[in-house]
Amino acid sequence: MSDITAGTLRVQSSVREVSFWDRLRTNREWLGFWFMLPAAGFLLLFLAYPLGLGIWMSFTDARIGRSGSFIGLENYEWLLDDRSFVNATLFTITYTVVASVFKFAIGLYLAILLNRYIPFRAIVRAVILIPFIVPTVLSAIAFWWIFDPQFSIISWSLRKLGLMTGNIDFLGVPLHAQASVIFANIWRGVPFIAITLLAGLQTVPPSLYEAATLDGASPWQMFRHITYPLLTPIIAVVMTFSVLFTFTDFQLIWALTRGGPVNATHLMATLSYQRGILGGRLGEGAAIATAMVPFLLAAIMISWFGLQRRKWQHGGRDD
Template identity: 75%
Template sequence: MADIALEPRTGRRPIREATTWDQIRANRNWLGFWFMLPAMAFLILFLAYPLGLGVWISFTDARIGRPGVFIGMENYEWLWGDSIFWLSVFNTLLYTTVASAIKFAIGLYLALLLNENMPFKAMLRALVLIPFIVPTVLSALAFWWIFDSQFSIISWSLKQMGLITDNINFLGDVAWARACVIFANIWRGVPFVAITLLAGLQTVSPSLYEAATLDGATSWQRFRFITYPLLTPIIAVVMTFSVLFTFTDFQLIWAMTRGGPVNATHLMATLSYQRAIIGGVLGEGAAISNAMIPFLLAAIMISWFGLQRRKWQQGENND
């Protein structure tokens, strides 16, 4: 009894063996996964699921109010022989190519200009952002009024100067309508390109330009051998987003022209909406939307391979 009474009481509980779940919670390699899990769930719910559902619907004859049955490739075969669909493909490629190229040229010029020491630089940077922060529909309505066939401020001004006698039918003529929607897209997209490239220019060390100036480099040589190489990764990312946003543009076109005149400004996105929602043929509209995927993947892959090639060249030069 004495021996038992003298035994110390430690109060320790028996050690429980760590389970697999305990190891996963404590493993630092899983930490990134736990942080990414909410975003992953969001993307699966609102991106992957709608995309998969759209692909499935494109293989059915679904209509609004009717689920439809599987019909295989019939919707795609119908689009292959649809002249309006191919016109929308042409319009989309023209719209994207011209608008993206001009946005890049103007945006790069503005970025270089705003990167210089000039008075009221902060205010000018804020003013550049105005077209981008204005809602797309409001911008489209403003341009719709500016290019109106009867009340266009441009036609009125030209008539007052005696340059024309009749109003210009901006949105009723095929060539004018395409030019107007491209101009509106450029006006909205230039600030995004300019501000993003300006942020990239801020990371370039001024000492590089000072050294090049001491070596007698001209302004073009400083841009060619310093600014452009260091800005290439930013340019690739910015232009990828610019192309994707322009290629899938819907609000601007629909609010200004609704694809007219005679389908001259119909993009693949607006045609898909017209066929699926207004026309009620969900399967055909989904097929048009899915036809956009190869073009978008091509734009992403071109940018990705460009960045990989740039990294390889830098590695080769470092060696």
């Protein structure tokens, strides 16, 4: 007993001799901190700093090549009253919502189709990815020709078929132009969603379908009660990404219309570039870019709640 006490005492005294530095050296969390530091540094330097700078700039009248002075909310007040900005915001939301809904519907349909046994499945899957692989500017140039007011292949075909006499003015009428750029965005975005959902579909255990078949479930019931619930987490992730990409789209619009005709196809990103970089008014450009942040945050929050639901999807509970 006394031996044990003495032993304990000895151990305790040796513990007291350990210096703060020794303790720090063996502390896993302290070590972890150092391992994290480079990553945190990168994030701060390349993400947080530019974001902070952008937000700060939106409160100034900065121009290219010269830092401005603080003007408070003046940029935002002006933008709220600016029809081009309001139109760009509304169109950005429409663009995102319409394109995302179509991309999801077509992507899911393609994924389910590709998940079945079809001939040359590997090749078909590879082909599906092409629109996603082609650089945006290149595909935009292809669409440029498809939508050309004089040389459009669609107008040409319809004319040759004798279905109409003139050309369709795809990009010259605001409503047509808006529909055309949304179509191009859908074409480009579908493969990403289809392939990701396909990966999700392949994780659904076939035994569930077998059990459902034995129970006499119809294909629709199988989709509604097996496929869809098990796919929800991946849908949440892929749709968040899709919404973020669509909302911040720039290249497609810039290559196709530069925001025209009469600013009808300006997205917030393209308007921000036109005002901030080409027009040289960095402060106003930054304010337009900053105005995108709340929308993007909302999209991220939706995804976050989507991911939270994952636990009960797999039989756990939300806590």
